Structures are given as structure tokens and as C-alpha cells.
Amino acid sequence: MSGTPRDEQDLRGLLDRWKTAVDAHRPEEVAACFTEDAIFQGLHPYTVGRAGIADYYRAQPLGMTAEYRILETRRPVDDLLLGYLAVDFAFTDRPTIDVHLGVLLCRTAAGWSIAHYQVSRLP
Template identity: 70%
Template sequence: MSSTTDSEAILRGVLDRWKAAVDGHEPQQVAAQFTEDAIFQGLHPYSVGRPGIAAYYDSQPIGMAAAYRILETRRLADDLVLGYLDVDFSFTDRPTLGLKLGVLVKRVEEGWYITHYQVSRLD
């Protein structure tokens, strides 16, 4: 398995769990995909740690769903993978919101988790 393929597989493993929790409006499950000390920057002020992440996703409307596409990956170390993505958040009552997402996923004893998350709107 090549490094790029391996990095994409790692990202997909984490992001598929994140997406399932986002789509199911399960804020605690979304937060569980992050490290305890994750830096999180959505479209509101940033937070650090799972409680802020859960609160952010709890404030999102029911019916919001995420669709992502990996654009670039970099293996920064054996236990760190950087990903740059397109993410479309769809809603039941408004147009889809297209964003860029940068994530850093880290391997800890239990598996791979997001340790840094930052979205950008490029209008």
C-alpha cells in the first residue's frame, strides 16, 4: 500500500465515522471522533476539547448532512496524517454550504482521531 493510499484510508476511517455521526445528528458521537484536547474551528469561535465540539454540533440543524472529498493528504509522522478536503453540508431548508476543511488526525492507543479541525469558506 502506498503512503498516499494508506493516508487516505486512515482519513476515510476517521471521517466516515465523523460523517455518520454528523448525518445522524449525534453530537456526542461526533465529539468522540476527536482527541480529548482537539482544536476545533467551525464557522463559530474555536473551542478546545470534546465538550465544545459536541456543543457546536448540537447547535446544527437536524437534517444537516456532510459529504466530503479528499483533495490532498500528507503523512507528517507515523502517527499523524494531514488532510485537505472539500466538504458540502446539505440542509433540509436551505442551500448546500460548500467549505474547505483541513484536518490533522493522530493515532493514539485506541485508534485514529481528529486532533485539529478547521473549516474555511472560500466565497
């Protein structure tokens, strides 16, 4: 993995909050990990903003969990952090979905938030 230990620590700090909220099926808490105007592309048509992100996660089945592994990080400037991840979304009633996830985090006065989220399905 490229980047620095600080990059990974900053990325994990936010993604662990995201994962905890996803695993507990708390869509409002998931959405709180994002900026107010975040661009979000999951496996359905994209949305912009926390309300659409909360709706997306609200529609996910109970029992869905996320396990992530950081593949790459880059910090183009101090207050932006790019992460590239492998994520396994597991379900209670169907096979796990393996995806790649690109996130762009921005640091605000309140801390790190996801400003862009892009999922790509693996072949």
C-alpha cells in the same frame, strides 16, 4: 491527490465515522472522533475539547448532512496524518454550504482521532 492509498484509507476510516454521526445528528458521537484536547474551528468561534465540539454539533439543524471529498493528504510522521478536504454541508431548509476543511489526525493506542479541525468558507 498526494499521499498514499494507506493515507487515504486511514483518513476515510475516521471521516466516515464523523460523517455518519453528523448525518444522524449525534453530537456526542461526532465529538468522540476527536482527541480530548482537540482544537476545533467550525464556522463559529473556536473551541477546545470534546464538550465544545459536541455543543457545536448539537446546535446544528436536524437534517444537516456532510459530503466530503479528499483533496490532499500528507503524513509528516507515522502517527500524524494531515487531510485537506472539500465538504458540502446540506440542509433541508437552506442552500448547501461549501467549505474547505483541514484536519490533523493523530494515532493513539485507541486509533486515529482528530486533533485539529479548521474550516474555511469558499468565496
